[in-house]
Amino acid sequence: MPSEVEKARVGIYAGTFDPVHAGHIAFALQARQAARLDGVFFMPERRPRGKKAVTHYAHRVAMIRRAIRPYATLEVLETSEKSFSTVRTLPHLKKQFPGTTLVFLCGSDVVAHMGTWPHIAQLLTEAELCIGMRHSETTGYVQQALEKLPVSPRRLVLVETSALAVSSSQIRRALRTNRGVHGLLESVKRYAAQEWLYV
DSSP states (O other), X not given: OOOTTSOOEEEEEEEOOTTOOHHXXXXXXXXXXXXXXXXXXXXXXXXXXXXXXXXXXXXXXXXXXXXXXXXTTEEEOOOSSSSOOHHHHHHHHHHHSTTOEEEEEEEHHHHTXXXXXXXXXXXXXXXXXXXXXXXXXXXXXXXXXXXXXXXXXXXXXXXXXXXXXXXXXXXXXXXXXXXXOTTOOHXXXXXXXXXXXXX
16 A cells, blocks of 8 residues: 555556446556556446347446456445546546546557546646557557547556457457457356346
8 A cells, every 4th residue: 555655556447348348457467566556447338338139237237246256456436427527437436436537447459548638638648647558559559549639647557468459349358259359257147047137
């Protein structure tokens, strides 16, 4: 834990997590080390923008809780908001974690769309970013995308990880056809079978 003079640092990993997979877990653990985080909170969105057929929120939360059980520094953060919003979610997080530096985790594919987020300048000014590099993208690509943002991130950490090559859509297809697939967590596989998800 941080000393009295050292400010606590908390990672916020927002997303759909439908379902959570090994890539998500690996990135959270790597981000915690690279960005010197005291812990990482998975924050699943109830109604993610741009996605229609999403598994019920309670099921996605339950799968995350099972997936992170072995890791003391990973937790779930449930909010009542339907989707992430800088003007609503950021004040809530600052109130929940007073005196804490907030670090938002995301994949490099997200950076290209950040400029379209409402109030993105406020988010980049008041919080830090930790970006996980997907195997198909380069640091040059990310830097170019960041240069198009209205302001530079308060602080940025890039994490080189092959874990994000895993995709939830591939896992959903594999579960639907009862096939094995890289990145599928055993706890998620058991829960999905028990609740008849993705069939």
